[in-house]
Amino acid sequence: MGETNSQTLQAVKQYLKDHFPDDLELIREFLRQPSISYTGEGINETAQLLVTMIQELGGDAQVVATEGHPIVFGELDQGAPHTVLVYGMYDVMPADEPDWSVDPWAAEIKELPEQGPSIVARGAVNTKGPMAGFFRAVAGYQAAAGKLPVNLLFALEGEEEMGSRHFVPFVKGHLRELKQADTVLFPFFSENEAGIPYMTLGTKGILYFELECQGGQWGGPTRRGVHGSYNAWVANPIWRLVQAMATFVDVDETIRIDGFFDDVAELPAEELDVIREQVNAGRMDETVFMESDHILQFKGNLRGTALWQRLFSQPQLNIDGIVGGYTGEGTKTLLPHKALAKMDVRMVPRMDPERVEACIRRHLDAHGFGDITMRVYNKYPWSKLSLQEQGVQTMLKTYKDMGKEPVVWPLNPGSAPYYVFEHILGVPYVTGGLGHGHRQHSNDEYCTVAGLLNFELSMAQWLHDYAVAAAEGGAGSGR
Amino acid sequence: MGETNSQTLQAVKQYLKDHFPDDLELIREFLRQPSISYTGEGINETAQLLVTMIQELGGDAQVVATEGHPIVFGELDQGAPHTVLVYGMYDVMPADEPDWSVDPWAAEIKELPEQGPSIVARGAVNTKGPMAGFFRAVAGYQAAAGKLPVNLLFALEGEEEMGSRHFVPFVKGHLRELKQADTVLFPFFSENEAGIPYMTLGTKGILYFELECQGGQWGGPTRRGVHGSYNAWVANPIWRLVQAMATFVDVDETIRIDGFFDDVAELPAEELDVIREQVNAGRMDETVFMESDHILQFKGNLRGTALWQRLFSQPQLNIDGIVGGYTGEGTKTLLPHKALAKMDVRMVPRMDPERVEACIRRHLDAHGFGDITMRVYNKYPWSKLSLQEQGVQTMLKTYKDMGKEPVVWPLNPGSAPYYVFEHILGVPYVTGGLGHGHRQHSNDEYCTVAGLLNFELSMAQWLHDYAVAAAEGGAGSGR
Numbered sequence: 001m002g003e004t005n006s007q008t009l010q011a012v013k014q015y016l017k018d019h020f021p022d023d024l025e026l027i028r029e030f031l032r033q034p035s036i037s038y039t040g041e042g043i044n045e046t047a048q049l050l051v052t053m054i055q056e057l058g059g060d061a062q063v064v065a066t067e068g069h070p071i072v073f074g075e076l077d078q079g080a081p082h083t084v085l086v087y088g089m090y091d092v093m094p095a096d097e098p099d100w101s102v103d104p105w106a107a108e109i110k111e112l113p114e115q116g117p118s119i120v121a122r123g124a125v126n127t128k129g130p131m132a133g134f135f136r137a138v139a140g141y142q143a144a145a146g147k148l149p150v151n152l153l154f155a156l157e158g159e160e161e162m163g164s165r166h167f168v169p170f171v172k173g174h175l176r177e178l179k180q181a182d183t184v185l186f187p188f189f190s191e192n193e194a195g196i197p198y199m200t201l202g203t204k205g206i207l208y209f210e211l212e213c214q215g216g217q218w219g220g221p222t223r224r225g226v227h228g229s230y231n232a233w234v235a236n237p238i239w240r241l242v243q244a245m246a247t248f249v250d251v252d253e254t255i256r257i258d259g260f261f262d263d264v265a266e267l268p269a270e271e272l273d274v275i276r277e278q279v280n281a282g283r284m285d286e287t288v289f290m291e292s293d294h295i296l297q298f299k300g301n302l303r304g305t306a307l308w309q310r311l312f313s314q315p316q317l318n319i320d321g322i323v324g325g326y327t328g329e330g331t332k333t334l335l336p337h338k339a340l341a342k343m344d345v346r347m348v349p350r351m352d353p354e355r356v357e358a359c360i361r362r363h364l365d366a367h368g369f370g371d372i373t374m375r376v377y378n379k380y381p382w383s384k385l386s387l388q389e390q391g392v393q394t395m396l397k398t399y400k401d402m403g404k405e406p407v408v409w410p411l412n413p414g415s416a417p418y419y420v421f422e423h424i425l426g427v428p429y430v431t432g433g434l435g436h437g438h439r440q441h442s443n444d445e446y447c448t449v450a451g452l453l454n455f456e457l458s459m460a461q462w463l464h465d466y467a468v469a470a471a472e473g474g475a476g477s478g479r
Numbered sequence: 480m481g482e483t484n485s486q487t488l489q490a491v492k493q494y495l496k497d498h499f500p501d502d503l504e505l506i507r508e509f510l511r512q513p514s515i516s517y518t519g520e521g522i523n524e525t526a527q528l529l530v531t532m533i534q535e536l537g538g539d540a541q542v543v544a545t546e547g548h549p550i551v552f553g554e555l556d557q558g559a560p561h562t563v564l565v566y567g568m569y570d571v572m573p574a575d576e577p578d579w580s581v582d583p584w585a586a587e588i589k590e591l592p593e594q595g596p597s598i599v600a601r602g603a604v605n606t607k608g609p610m611a612g613f614f615r616a617v618a619g620y621q622a623a624a625g626k627l628p629v630n631l632l633f634a635l636e637g638e639e640e641m642g643s644r645h646f647v648p649f650v651k652g653h654l655r656e657l658k659q660a661d662t663v664l665f666p667f668f669s670e671n672e673a674g675i676p677y678m679t680l681g682t683k684g685i686l687y688f689e690l691e692c693q694g695g696q697w698g699g700p701t702r703r704g705v706h707g708s709y710n711a712w713v714a715n716p717i718w719r720l721v722q723a724m725a726t727f728v729d730v731d732e733t734i735r736i737d738g739f740f741d742d743v744a745e746l747p748a749e750e751l752d753v754i755r756e757q758v759n760a761g762r763m764d765e766t767v768f769m770e771s772d773h774i775l776q777f778k779g780n781l782r783g784t785a786l787w788q789r790l791f792s793q794p795q796l797n798i799d800g801i802v803g804g805y806t807g808e809g810t811k812t813l814l815p816h817k818a819l820a821k822m823d824v825r826m827v828p829r830m831d832p833e834r835v836e837a838c839i840r841r842h843l844d845a846h847g848f849g850d851i852t853m854r855v856y857n858k859y860p861w862s863k864l865s866l867q868e869q870g871v872q873t874m875l876k877t878y879k880d881m882g883k884e885p886v887v888w889p890l891n892p893g894s895a896p897y898y899v900f901e902h903i904l905g906v907p908y909v910t911g912g913l914g915h916g917h918r919q920h921s922n923d924e925y926c927t928v929a930g931l932l933n934f935e936l937s938m939a940q941w942l943h944d945y946a947v948a949a950a951e952g953g954a955g956s957g958r
Contacts, residue, residue: 038809093811099703162810204708208810216775223773224578227920229683229825229893230768231732231797232790233777238798238820239732246725251847253710253718289709294702296695298712311711318710319717320813321804326821330517331641331687331856332572333823333893334799334920341717342805344812346708368730377810414708414812441706441813 008145009464015144016137016456023136023456024449028107030132031121037091037161043069046090050074050156053135057142061154064174066166069158073174076138076152082470083151084463085181085427088131089160092123097443109449114193114292115436118446125189125437129447130455131156133435134187137459149467153181163208163378164417171420182470183391183428184421185462189435189447189455190406193292196283197399197434198407199392201271202422204315205347205382206415207356211364212373213241214338221337225325228333238324241339244369248317248360253299255317258366259359263350267313271410272305275312279305283407292438312410315356316346346415353379382411383418391430394466398458401465402434434458487624488943494623495616495935502615502935503928507586509611510600516570516640522548525569529553529635532614536621540633543653545645548637552653555617555631561949562630563942564660564906567610568639571602576922588928593672593771594915597925604668604916608926609934610635612914613666616938628946632660642687642857643896650899661949662870662907663900664941668914668926668934669885672771675762676878676913677886678871680750681863681901683794684826685894686835690843691852692720693817700816704804707812717803720818723848727796727839732778734796737845738838742829746792750889751784754791758784762886771917791889794835795825825894832858861890862897870909873945877937880944881913913937 016023035046047063047070054061054074061074069091095104102108104122112118123129141148155178157167171178190197215222219235226234249255267275278284286307289295298307324339326332345356357376364372385392387408399406412431421429435455437447495502512528513521526542526549533540533553540553548570574583581587583601591597602608620627634657636646650657669676694701698714705713728734746754757763765786768774777786803818805811824835836855843851864871866887878885891910900908914934916926 038807038811094807096807097704206812208812215773219774219776219778221772222775225576225921226772226774227893228797228799228823229795229891230772232793232795232825232892233765233768233781233786234774235732235776235778236798238801239728240730242721242724242798242801243728243730245721249718249722251719251722253714286712289712293700293705293709294694295698295705295713296701297698297714299698299714302712307712314711316708316711318707318812318814319715319721319804320707320811321806321815322717322721322818323802323806325798325800327800327802327806327819328517328573328575331821331823332517332799332920333685333687333797335797336800339801340806342810344707344810346711412708413711414706439703441811442704 005464005468009461012141012144012460013457016140016460017453019140020453024452026136027129027132027452028119031107031119031123031128032105034105035091035128035158036094037159038094040069043091043158047072047158050090054154057138059152064170066170068166071158071167071170072154072156074154078147078151080148080150080467082467083153083181084466085153085155085178085184086134087184087186088156089127090131090156091158091161092126092128093161093441095122099443101444112446115448117449119449120444120446122445124445124447126440126445127188129437129452130187130189130433130435133452133455134459137456140456141460141463149464153178163206163380167417168420168424171424175425178425179427181427183430185391186429186431187433187459188431189437189451190432191434191436191451192288193436193438194288195404195436196407197404198409199396200409200412200431201387202384203382203412203414203416203418205351205353205380205419206378207345207347207353207376208378209343210375210377211241211341211343212338212375213237213244216371218371221335223337225334225336228335231335234335236335238336238339241324241341241372244364244367244372245341247367248363257359257363260356263352263355264315264348265350267309267410272309274408275308275410276305278407279308283405284308311413313348315348315351318344320344346413347382348411349382349384351382353381380417381419383422385429389428389430390469391428391466394462394469395430395432397465398462399434401461402454402458404434484943484947488940491620491623491939492936495619495939496932498619499932503931505615506608506611506931507598510586510598510602510607511584513584514570514607514637515573516638517573519548522570522637526551526637529569533633536617538631543649545649547645550637550646550649551633551635553633555627557626557630559627559629559946561946562632562660563945564632564634564657564663565613566663566665567635568606569610569635570637570640571605571607572640572920574601578922580923591925594927596928598928599923599925601924603924603926605919605924606667608916608931609666609668609912609914612931612934613938616935619935620939620942628943632657642685642859646896647899647903650903654904657904658906660906662909664870665908665910666912666938667910668916668930669911670913670915670930671767672915672917673767674883674915675886676883677888678875679888679891679910680866682861682891682895682897683893684830684832684859684861684898685857686824686826686832686855687857688822689854689856690720690724690820690822691817691854692716692723695850697850700814702816704813704815707814710814713814715814717815717818720803720820720851723843723846723851724820726846727842736838736842739835742831742834743794743827744829746788746889751788753887754787754889755784757886758787762884763787790892792827794827794830797823799823825892826861827890828861828863830861832860859896860898862901864908868907868909869948870907870945873941873948874909874911876944877940878913880940881933881937883913
């Protein structure tokens with residue numbers, strides 16, 4: 001069986017290579033369709049487009065309405081013994097950064113100095129680029145081999161950038177169908193700037209909230225800003241918010257909130273060993289990030305193993321944005337009536353989102369800032385994945401077979417709603433694929449053209465190899 | 480002469496009353512012409528309009544170019560023995576506040592609950608409303624009496640809201656002509672919500688600056704924002720700015736900057752007496768401001784004499800605005816590369832703007848924030864005026880003659896470039912006129928219609944009485 005399979009895979013890969021120019025145009029076309037999470041622009045159009053794309057593969061699909069943006073639920077029955085649930089997010093961040101060098105919705109191909117020809121577009125990497133690439137890989141597989149070696153289910157949500165607010169009810173409402181899956185696959189470009197693919201074993205959780213300070217009994221203008229000269233008399237809500245926030249951390253950003261670290265688990269010794277080994281082998285190298293993102297110094301001046309250990313084992317309390325008063329150009333004197341900060345906590349295993357939220361509220365109250373409003377937007381827990389899962393092992397094998405030595409990350413430092421798969425659905429998951437993109441949530445988000453082809457090839461190989469491993473009895477064994 | 484003069488003044492006032500409906504329309508027309516200081520929108524058109532308005536009075540006028548917005552310089556020779564220099568500002572703030580109930584450029588008349596029919600428009604009070612009203616008062620005076628009892632000079636600048644950046648060079652370049660003036664008059668609505676006119680004896684100075692924190696050697700992203708999850712590794716410029724700003728003040732906004740108060744002069748005992756007397760008589764009443772501006776509590780819970788003493792004797796360190804990172808709706812996780820605050824210091828006598836600026840810079844450096852940029856926009860000193868100046872005495876007499884008991888403010892808590900008159904030109908000045916307007920620098924800025932007519936009448940009376948006093952040898956006596 002190995003020989004035949006191997007020939008099939010070779011044929012599929014050749015087909016994908018031969019037809020890549022056409023695929024590239026289709027992927028660019030998909031990126032030109034806006035699907036902005038917060039504003040809702042293009043969300044419905046994109047959901048409909050995905051239904052059509054699943055149907056074109058021969059599957060059934062429908063748009064499932066939620067209280068927010070719809071979820072595309074699809075099924076591609078290939079008469080195979082095993083089933084993969086493809087998770088994806090078709091929504092993207094706004095492209096409101098002022099410094100885009102091209103139209104973020106034109107999906108132009110630019111020659112980037114370090115990375116070569118790349119699609120520069122909102123969603124190129126996060127994540128409509130890999131999503132569209134996955135569809136092309138499946139279509140190519142079918143064209144070259146007749147059908148896929150596994151059945152697919154699709155659950156493609158449109159609110160990931162807003163915290164996947166309605167994904168849980170969807171999963172709970174479709175448990176029977178979704179539990180048919182042996183594994184969940186989240187297709188994504190996993191190579192960094194240096195071409196090293198990384199495998200994340202889970203993800204941090206998130207608590208995203210706003211703090212708002214408004215004039216009231218404590219002082220400050222209560223309904224509208226007043227002339228700035230009255231600050232001689234009347235307190236300023238921006239000063240108050242600044243003072244409150246300053247109590248959260250030291251100057252070096254060490255978090256000083258009672259109870260915040262209570263549930264933080266140590267990184268398992270074996271994972272720390274993996275980090276050390278990879279750092280020593282030069283395959284976990286922070287200088288890649290320093291160069292790509294123009295960072296001159298890390299917190300606490302850490303480097304190497306200690307730095308990576310921090311990334312995977314420490315929570316953060318970040319300020320995503322702050323605004324209040326007059327922020328236009330030039331000078332306007334104003335005593336504003338409110339100030340607002342947007343903040344996020346990234347939680348590591350065993351932190352409890354509810355407890356963390358309560359700690360922050362208690363801290364504000366205890367420091368005399370009971371008037372400051374805390375408005376929680378997104379809140380979901382971390383998730384942890386075993387290295388032994390069949391999907392993970394297959395992905396690592398795919399990388400190695402394609403000549404890439406992967407790096408294992410004990411945790412994704414960002415957040416994704418993987419807890420839904422782990423805790424609600426009870427099905428293991430894997431994130432991956434070759435390919436490279438960067439600058440998500442920033443201007444000039446991109447993915448490389450060469451990486452896109454490698455991504456398609458790696459998805460074909462993973463589907464192929466996963467089917468083989470499952471047939472050999474491995475599927476789901478890690479559960 | 481008194482009798483004739485008195486008859487003349489009565490005739491002028493009757494004329495102004497009879498023709499007020501026409502004046503009102505002309506004033507509204509003037510307010511519909513935008514003249515936004517920072518953007519420059521309508522600035523040149525407004526300057527040209529003012530030249531025409533001076534010419535229509537029979538005067539000569541020209542637009543004097545500066546490196547910024549032009550200054551309108553005019554002369555109205557009435558063959559009189561004494562000359563008044565009319566200072567004015569034809570520029571206004573942007574009307575970008577979201578909560579305007581009407582088009583800020585339509586100069587609509589609205590019935591305000593407390594104040595009755597009022598023009599609601601950007602510039603209604605600050606200061607195109609009084610400026611246009613002054614022109615109507617002069618035109619009416621000429622129509623009824625043949626000519627004014629004084630000559631006028633006009634110096635109308637277009638950059639007051641940006642700190643009068645080019646007014647000093649203009650004055651220095653026209654010293655010979657401007658020094659012909661016996662006094663400077665800045666026409667303005669001086670009544671508060673309760674109809675009490677106030678007379679300010681000078682003004683606080685201003686230091687308006689921006690603080691900017693950007694990623695650099697200390698940490699933080701240096702060129703653009705990166706994904707928020709990297710705050711586990713990389714420090715946040717908003718945190719740093721917040722921490723730096725928090726060192727400036729205590730929670731109650733007590734300023735903690737070494738040297739900041741070194742030059743602050745005590746309020747003279749006689750001025751404190753005037754305050755106490757006026758507070759006790761109920762003519763200096765902070766509840767008027769509390770109600771109009773929806774303030775529930777003052778700093779330090781002060782009230783009465785102590786509160787007013789604070790307003791006239793204490794500097795402030797205000798945050799006009801703060802911005803950094805993602806400030807749109809909903810959630811976006813971002814580790815931004817910079818954060819910005821706009822701040823102003825209002826300086827009382829004997830504070831030196833240069834020394835204050837140096838204190839703040841030294842404070843930042845001493846606290847380890849040498850990397851934070853301090854960008855000064857506006858900087859000019861306080862000015863102090865004697866109650867004995869002829870122009871001031873005439874204005875107080877005007878108020879009393881028209882049935883209003885004025886309140887004396889030892890200092891304007893806002894800022895105006897009066898130091899130019901006091902220190903550079905060497906001519907005394909007076910600010911005043913009846914009438915009421917409010918909400919400058921905020922939405923729904925207004926002036927009352929009834930107040931506009933009283934303003935015109937008071938300007939006519941002041942011009943008349945000043946000429947009489949000057950003829951009796953009083954003009955310039957206070958110099």
